[in-house]
Structure formats: structure tokens, C-alpha cells
Amino acid sequence: MSTKTHNNFTGIFCDHGPKAWQTHTHGALINKRLAVKDVFAVKGERNSAGNPNWFKAAKPAQQTASAVNKLMNEGCSFTGFTHTDELAYSLEGNNIHYGAAQNPKLSGHASGGSSMGSAAAVAANLADIGLGTDTGGSIRIPASYCGLFGIRPSHNVIEKDGLIPLAPPFDTIGWLTQSAELLSDVGNVLLPNQAINNVDTLVICEPLFELVSPALQTPIKQLLEKTKPYFKHHKEFELPNSNLLSELADSFRILQGRAIAKTHKDWLQLPGQLPQFAPAIAARFKMALALTAQEEQEALKVQTQWQTLITKNLNTKSCLFLPTTPTTAPKLGTNTSALRMQIITLSAIAGLSRSAQVHLPLANLENGHPYGFSLMMSHGNDKSLLACVQQLAAHFKQDTPA
Template sequence: MNIVAKDVHLGSGKLTVMVKDSIDIQGFQTIAGSKALEAIPAAEQNAVVVERILAADCQITAKTNLHELAFGITGINRAFGTVLNPKYPALIPGGSSSGSAAAIAAELADFTLGTDTGGSIRMPAACCGIFGLKPTFGRVSREGVHPENSSLDCVGPFANSVSMIETAMQIIDPSFHPAKALESAPKLAVLNVQASDAVNECIAEYLAKAGLDLTHTAIASFDDAFHAGMQIINFENWQAYGALTETGLLGSDVHTRLLKASETTRQQVAEAEYVKEKFSQEVDALLNQYDALLLPTLPQIPPQVADAENTVAFLNLTGLVRPFNLSGHPAISVPLETKDGLPVGLQIVAKKTADEQLCAIAEFVVKAAQ
């Protein structure tokens, strides 16, 4: 199974962990799934999250493969091979944290770490049928994570249960203290967004089974937030990786995306920052009325690998996740499955810094639907 970028085997603790190869581990290269970085020196020190994992007496067994430079959403990587989606082999594993998600789906680790700049934890979690958490922006240290400078990126965990997500968060974020189990139903609102009939029906049936009292609502600037997030990511990734377009070693999809990203202007970024402020305020206002917002993780069933060669053509798959990178709110993807056995993700979003409450709400919803 093509999942692991390289074996590591550090520590000897009880919990086994794998780490996305955009996160530094001392003595190993951080090549981010790219031939263009194969000649770089090994990392001189561990990323802060790696130090915390080792300090918690966990064993890091491998670094995981990813969509090249973490700049893609399908997980397709021609340089080092595309990660197999263990539960749904014909479908994309999702990107960019494809290896970290697939490793959990294959039960190769207790938890894994990914990064999420525009959905790169939640999307592969939905594709691979597992849980994935994007924490509140800035809550988990990015020191030793690539690219070095990002105004949207978050390090977060994948696992096969909410309880293991909470365990992982306690390890990588010392300020995380799990909330008590909810004794009564939280006040939840479903966001009205565009998604396929198959996705909407799956989520509606799941929530009906859970017996939750739900209100439907909308956010006026939701679509604008998606586009604004794209502008910021493009601008920052060009700053970080633009020089690699001169090496001739990048995959064609990432090479093309970076060149397109080079056209992003500072004026566009300034306009995106305005949308960021507006959208964040709108989400905050809703979360002052509700404990959490519910919506699909992906707007459609993940495409087959054979149909997803053109990454750019599928950027709309991040339409429901990328806005919350812009706003910085914590969001978790809960795995569901259609009657036909296809993966769907339920995304739950909570107030900033309320990551503990978000996990408690996710656990309540999961148990209520059982």
C-alpha cells in the first residue's frame, strides 16, 4: 500500500503516530512530496508538535506522503505515487494530507498529523472515512512546519474516533483539556450550502436518526470567503515555492498552479482580507446564537482517481471547507456513508478556541445517531 513516504521509528511509547512530510523531524528531510526538494538538507531539529509527541511517550513510525507541496486537493502525486484510499480504493484519498488520512483508515497508527490550509485535513478525512480536526487557527504550534509562513494553515490530527482526536490534541496542544460529555443536546444550525443530492440525503438521514432539533440558516459571504481564501493561499504559496518552478522538477499540476498563483496581486490579497473580516464576523454572530454549525465537508461524493488527474478542475471540492480556514474557526469532519457505501463527511464548526466543545458536540452527535 503506497502510504508512507519514509520510515522513521522514533520513541517507544504505546501510541503510534505518523506525521505528514511537511513537518520537520530531526535528521530527516522534509520534502513535502516533491522531487524539487530531494536535495535539501535534513531538518536540524524537530517541529514543536513532534517534540510534544515524543515527550508524551508516543512512537513516531513514519512520515506520510502528500499532494506535492501540500498544494493540491486530490492527493494524486506522480513523483512518489498516489496514496491508496484503503476503504474506497477507486476514489481519491483527498489532499493534501492524503497519507496521514489513509494511514488511519488502514489502522496503521493510533493517530496521525496533517496540515490544513484550505481543507487539507477535513477533505481527506471525508474521502477516507475517518475523523479529522482542523483546530482554531494559531492554537497548535506551526514552528517547524512548511511552508514557514502561512496565515491560514493549521496542524491537526486524524483518528478513528473523537476520543482519539481529543487524546492527540492533548498531546500537541498542552492547553487542550477535554470537555465533559454533554448531558443535553446542543443548539445546532444547519448551513444552507450547495451540495449533491447524494450528500444532502446522507446527512439529512444521519441527523434525523440522531433526533436533533435543527435550525437552517445561511451566511451571505460564504462563497466570497472561498474565493478570498484561494487568493491568500495562492499569494503565500507563490512566495514560499515560486522559485521551484525554475527547477523543472515539479509535477505538472503543481507547476501550473504555482504559475497561476504568481498572478495574484497585493490588491487582491487586501480585498481578501476585507472578506476575511466580514465572513469571520458573520460566523461569530451565528455562533453566538448556536453551539455549532453543521454542513457537508465535501459538496459531492469524492471522484475516482482515474477521473481526477486535473487537480484544478476539482478545486470546487474545497468549497465548503476553505471558508473556515479564512475565518480561523475550528472544524471537524465526521465520517458518514451513503446507502450505496460511498463516503460523505459531516462538518461541524464551533467558536474560535472552543475546540474542546467542538469535540464534545461531535461525540454527542455520533452517539445520538448510533
């Protein structure tokens, strides 16, 4: 594979795969341009998963992933495969083999990963729908950085056939759009039938606001105050002790790492065929392979605590307000190793509890950087969450001066 660009946007579209491909000329998503992360199978095509070694060894897919099929059956036009961080094991949005997808909404800054190409394609108006995956934040972080709506659905509510996995206990299929309405329309195609409840309670966990950078603490609290009036009830998230927050990132890192090791161990340890990775991703794989069963058991205890907490604090009519990311998009080339664990502290709440989370790009920062917040609902309430997000976005739009 070469690093040749598509539409002159480096790091967004792959060279391989179909372009302007359409199978149906009618449907709920007629002519919506679909950009697909290069981890989804398309019959007769190969995937790189962001790594040339993987692409070289890959065989053409026998079947198209059902998530892609469902969207194509509703009239989407397949714009192209999009670049991802290697094996989707990064939140940065930078691939040493194929380039970094520069943030279309903030020149010189990162798009975030690992669904960087899908996010950048939508943010640059090269696609209407960016299909991707979210294991540790790979939809939510690009959504925050690029000013998009993005959903990480409840775990396992969407079939994952034809998907190159990262860590199956946490992998989800998500998508990014410019509007809450289209985000919901895609959900009507991909999500199973679910009851749609009127979400009337906003749950607030004050300690989470301390996890964002000082410059964003006032804006995130202002967003909360602007959001509150649209909910009939407000209640505090009961956090037994602050240590649970400090344990989030490491527990997720361990559980994700153990799952990655189990999934990719054979490929990573092929004699004489060690794939070339970016240094940070190589270090992550090395760490994952070294994790122990004992560490996994301790991390599982933290996960169980969070699942219990979410069950106690959220129901079918309530959602949690939380920051999506601790910062706006970093500049390209910035060392984000410390930022990664700060991000995961926020993103791991949904991952560990198998919950649905949507980023809403509704901040209006003075410096023009895209930013917003998330709403999260407990497992299986995806359509209620999407309906709530759509209504809230409409209210925000009405309240914004022209």
C-alpha cells in the same frame, strides 16, 4: 528517493525517516502508532514535502517539530513519514513522483489530499494517528473520503515550528483517527488549555446543502435530522445574501495564493532549478505568482465579511452543521479541477474565519462509500468541539442497529 513501498501500500509511507521509533514507554498515547506527513521536522532527518527537488536541497533538521515531540513524549511509536501532494498544494491525493495513496476504504478511489499518506495509513490500520496539515482542507477532505475523524484546529492554537509552510495565514496542524475518542485524546496533548463548554445549539445554514452533489443531498439532510435531537437549541445561520457563498472559493484561492507566493517565491524562481511539478500544481504556483495586491485587497473584504458573520452566528456554546465535501471520493485518475473549487467553497468557511472544524464519518450510504458531515466552532473552542463530537459519535453508535 525511490518509489519503493512500505508495507506494500503504494503512496503511503516515504522511504526516508525513522521507522518504529519510540522515545517514551509511558504516557497518554502509549504505543499508539503515529504516521507523520512529510512536512514535519524530525531532528537529523530531511523532508521532501512531496517533491524530489526539495528533498535534494534539504538539510537535516536541527530540532524536532514540537507537535511531533509532544506526541512522542506521550508514548507514540513513530511509524514513518507519509507522502503528501507536492508542497501540500492539492486536495487530490496524488503525487507524480511517489504515487497516489489508494483509498483503503474504497478500492480504486482517491484518499484525498494533501495529507493523503497520513489518512491512508490510518484508514488501512497501519497507524492509529495520522498527523498532517490543513490549509485549504487537507485534513478534512481525506477524512471525508477515507471515513475518518479529522480535525482542522483553530488557526495558530498549535505551534507550527518545524513545519514546512504552504500559506502561513491559513496553515494549521491537524490529525486523523478512526475514533472520536482518540481524536480528543490527541487534542488533549496538542491543544492549549481551553474552557470546555457544553455545546447545546446547532446552527444550520440551508444554502450549504445545495453545494453537495444531487445524490448526496438527501443523505446529508438525513444526517442533519439525526443530529438535531442531540442539541437543545437549533437556529438558522443568518446569511445576508447568497453572493457571499459564491465568493468564498475565489477569495480563498487569492488569499492563499498570495501567501504561497510570498512564502515560496524565491525557491520557485531559482534560476535554472525550476522544480518539476504535476501540471495542475505547476499551474497553481504560476497563478499564485501572478496574483496582484489589488486582488488580495478585494479578497480580504470577503474574508472580513465571513469573520463578522461567524462572530454573529456562533458563540462558545454553538456549532455549525455543514457538509465537508460535495462528493464522496472520486476515482483515481479523475480530473478533479472543477471539483476543487466546489470543495473549497465548503472548506474555506473555516479557513477564512480561522475556526475549528471536525469531520465526523457517520454516514451509512447504500453504496458503502465513506461520507459524513462536519461541525465547526469559532476560534478557540477546539476542546469544546472535540467533546461535542465525542458525545455525538457515541450517540450515533448507540442508535445504529447492530
